[in-house]
Amino acid sequence: MTITCLNHKKTSKFICYQCNSLMCSRCISIHNKEHPDHSDKWEHIDDIKDSLSTLKLDDIIDTTNTTTNNDISNDSTNSNNNSISQINNKLKSLWESLRSSASRYQRLSTTENEIKQHFEQLHQYLIREEHKLQRDIINDKHTITNQIDNNILNLKYIVNIIMIFNKLNINDNDNNNNKVNTDNKSMINSNNTDNICDDQSIISDKASLYSTTTIMESIRSNSSLQSFINHNNQTLFNEYLDLFNIEELLKQHSNDSTSLLLDIIHKYNNQFNKSTTITDNNNLTLSSYKLSIKQPDFNQLNSIIEQSIKLDNIESTESINTTTNNNDNKQSYIFITHQLKGSTHQTTIRLKS
Structure with missing residues (x-):
């Protein structure tokens, strides 16, 4: 398709980049008279084709940061810009x-x-200052955590001894007519009727239920030891927990419950020597803090x-x-x-x- 000038019915062979108009040979003459400032903004299609045919992209470089000597050569090059297509200049x-x-x-x-x-x-400076203030508190919290873990384990063994004592009393034929210590039974079995079915199996051990954080929350929420044990009777103080392997001990003691009870108390004392058991917060080398902000x-x-x-x-x-x-x-x-x-x-x- 040939682009024809509507005014002169001649083929358009010129383009003015300034006003983006296509023109024929007569139009360009009129355009120069009407817009003399566009004289260097238009090109003939043949000049454009010649310029594109000789175009080398390697010659298009950034000359904005060249030295003064290079600027001299650039000036001589720029003097010939009239023979270079506007497309070349645009690319540059x-x-x-x-x-x-x-x-x-x-x-x-x-x-x-x-x-x-x-x-x-x-x-980083603020973080270092923050850690400096928190360091002693974190160390004391770690000490208290170790104390709680140790005392909970200690408590589990004592409660387990009481459980064993109650079971031995129930199963002892010689003491069938004796009244079982109701206080001890209450501590271990209270609320079990509501919480444990006859066919109950041992609840799976979940890490979150045994975490020190969960245990401390339970300690704070229960005012008495009895309520604390009842609250954790499916985890820490599960009635199926056997820390001493009673069946084996009964065989060793020829089913003598008194001898067995004395033996497990002796084993407990060996494991939790008074010199290594922390039961009093006053024995801890912990500091008190007063925070002022x-x-x-x-x-x-x-x-x-x-x-x-x-x-x-x-x-x-x-x-x-x-x-x-x-x-x-x-x-x-x-x-x-x-x-x-x-x-x-x-x-x-x-x-x-």
């Missing part, structure tokens, strides 16, 4: 803009990272930060070469950091490209 302009934008973006990223590193020092003066803090870092925005007269707006201005920055302590300082300056 686009490439220089891309190079400039990429370099500037890299410099901005470098400055951004320096700001981040500066405030990272402040973050004063709201920091953020105005003073802001002043300190502003003295340690500064970013000045400087307007530049150099325009950014873009395809959308050639009148946009670059923004340049002067970035300065000072160490918070000491007299030394580091200064980094970021200027326009």
Whole structure:
């Protein structure tokens, strides 16, 4: 399809880049008279084809950062721009803009990272101060956790001894007519009727139910030892728990319940020697703390930060070469950091490209 001028019915062979109009030979003459400032903005299609046929992309380089000597050669090259297609000039302009934008973006990223590193020092300082204050408290909490774990294990053994004693009394034919200690039975069996079915199997051991955090919550929520045991009768104090292997011990003691009871108490004492058992908080080398918090003066803090870092925005007269707006201005920055302590300082300056 041939593009024809509607006014003169002639083939259009010219294009004006300024007003983006296609024109014939007569139109271009009229256009030059009406728009003399467009005289270097139009091209003939033959000139465009010649320029494209000899186009070498390797010759399109960024010359914005070359030395003065190179600028002289560039001036001589630019003097021949009239014979170079506007497409060539556009390619060169686009490439220089891309190079400039990429370099500037890299410099901005470098400055951004320096700001981040500066405030990272402040973050690390605050974290160190936080950990310094928390260190003794964390150590004391760890000591208390060990104490609770040890005392819970101790308590489990004692409760297990009571369970064994009750079972031995029930199963002892010689003592069928004796009344079982109702207080001990109450401590172990209270609420079991409601919570345990006849065909109940041992509840699976779940880590969360045995965690020290869960145990401490149960201790705080129960005011008496009886309620604490009842609350944990499916886990810590499960009635099926046999810490002493009673069946084997009964064989060893020829089913003598009295001898067996004495033996398990002896085994308990061997495992939980008084010298290694912590039962009194007063025996712990723990400190008492009084925390005083004063709201920091953020105005003073802001002043300190502003003295340690500064970013000045400087307007530049150099325009950014873009395809959308050639009148946009670059923004340049002067970035300065000072160490918070000491007299030394580091200064980094970021200027326009």
